[in-house]
Amino acid sequence: MSCYDTCDTACEALPIQPQCLDLTLSRGTDNSLEVVITDGDGRAIVITNDTVKFTVKDEVDGTVVFEHTNMPGGHSSPGLGQTIFEISAADTATASATADTFWVFEVRRITPALDEFVHISGQFIVRPTI
Numbered sequence: 001m002s003c004y005d006t007c008d009t010a011c012e013a014l015p016i017q018p019q020c021l022d023l024t025l026s027r028g029t030d031n032s033l034e035v036v037i038t039d040g041d042g043r044a045i046v047i048t049n050d051t052v053k054f055t056v057k058d059e060v061d062g063t064v065v066f067e068h069t070n071m072p073g074g075h076s077s078p079g080l081g082q083t084i085f086e087i088s089a090a091d092t093a094t095a096s097a098t099a100d101t102f103w104v105f106e107v108r109r110i111t112p113a114l115d116e117f118v119h120i121s122g123q124f125i126v127r128p129t130i
Helices: 007-011
Strands: 023-026 031-036 051-057 064-070 082-087 101-110 116-127
Touching: 031 051, 064 082
Parallel strands: 023 116
Antiparallel strands: 031 082, 051 064, 051 101, 101 116
16 A cells, blocks of 8 residues: 655656645545536536546555446536535545555546546545544
């Protein structure tokens, strides 16, 4: 398993440079993650007919830890590029119970023509439950 010092390090291996940020949550908790899909200038992209995937891997090009997919019709506000992913306690159950776990994530948009774009990526840090 890889541990990245900064978000930029996690993004260097990707073929494109998406918006890079780190997400931190506690192991064994339920969380809602709302994302806004934007173009390179920060304008929201209409995702009405798009599929958006949230994928967490143990390292860049590694094994998928968990993945959630929002299909067309499943977005919170598609005209504003907004979609919500529900991250359950079960999704982070394999993270360490005693130390921070460092995974990586990406948010990928897939158009009806099957063009794929990574819009957001970075570290996915799971803190042990206290």
